[in-house]
Amino acid sequence: MKIYGDLISPFVRSCLVTAHELGLASRIQHVKAGAKPTEENPQLTRLGALGRIPILETDHGHAIFDSRVIIEYLCHISGNSDLIPDDGVKRFRVLTLQALAMGLGDTAVAVRYETAARPQGLQWKEWLDRQRARMLSAATDMDKNWSAELTQVNAGSIAAAVVLAYIDFRMPETAWREGRPNLAAFHERFSARPSMQATKLG
Numbered sequence: 563m564k565i566y567g568d569l570i571s572p573f574v575r576s577c578l579v580t581a582h583e584l585g586l587a588s589r590i591q592h593v594k595a596g597a598k599p600t601e602e603n604p605q606l607t608r609l610g611a612l613g614r615i616p617i618l619e620t621d622h623g624h625a626i627f628d629s630r631v632i633i634e635y636l637c638h639i640s641g642n643s644d645l646i647p648d649d650g651v652k653r654f655r656v657l658t659l660q661a662l663a664m665g666l667g668d669t670a671v672a673v674r675y676e677t678a679a680r681p682q683g684l685q686w687k688e689w690l691d692r693q694r695a696r697m698l699s700a701a702t703d704m705d706k707n708w709s710a711e712l713t714q715v716n717a718g719s720i721a722a723a724v725v726l727a728y729i730d731f732r733m734p735e736t737a738w739r740e741g742r743p744n745l746a747a748f749h750e751r752f753s754a755r756p757s758m759q760a761t762k763l764g
């Protein structure tokens with residue numbers, strides 16, 4: 563199977579980290595494909611109308627997206643129920659942490675587009691302020707309320723580690739560690755995992 567996308571995308575990297583954690587990495591070909599906010603990439607829209615990354619192409623030629631569905635697919639084909647547990651309480655805690663982290667990722671990517679891609683003079687300061695405040699609120703929530711889930715390897719902790727690394731890479735001025743010792747310690751510990759090292763940015 564193939565995963566299309568650029569590793570810098572936190573959504574692409576989350577899928578690849580998941581593949582490593584599941585022992586599936588050798589079965590996946592990573593096809594480098596970029597998605598710009600103002601340009602269609604026909605290689606991507608051939609597979610999925612939205613033309614966003616990541617897209618997974620199965621060995622049967624079916625396209626699967628978005629990242630959360632790809633992650634669920636990878637868990638499904640490997641018969642793994644640790645990354646997304648079956649047990650109801652655990653399952654929805656993990657999926658909600660994943661939604662929190664991916665929501666932080668959506669916000670960070672939107673801020674990146676607004677600051678790096680949108681022409682100067684057209685940028686919307688109040689909107690940027692709100693997105694930056696939202697990013698810090700999400701980090702505070704992770705620091706305070708998710709320590710049990712963040713000590714495990716699951717779909718939520720993978721997304722959290724990857725999205726925080728994206729923020730460090732793209733917007734290092736974001737002081738998300740300040741006053742958030744639990745999250746900072748989580749990130750340092752998780753970043754040392756072989757799955758993170760094998761998909762390192764930069």
Ligand SMILES: N[C@@H](CCC(=O)N[C@@H](CS)C(=O)NCC(=O)O)C(=O)O
Binds near residue numbers: 614615
């Ligand atoms: N919810 C999607 C988000 C994917 C996404 O926003 N990808 C970005 C790259 S980080 C993209 O394709 N941007 C190009 C565009 O939106 O036109 C997922 O989880 O896969």
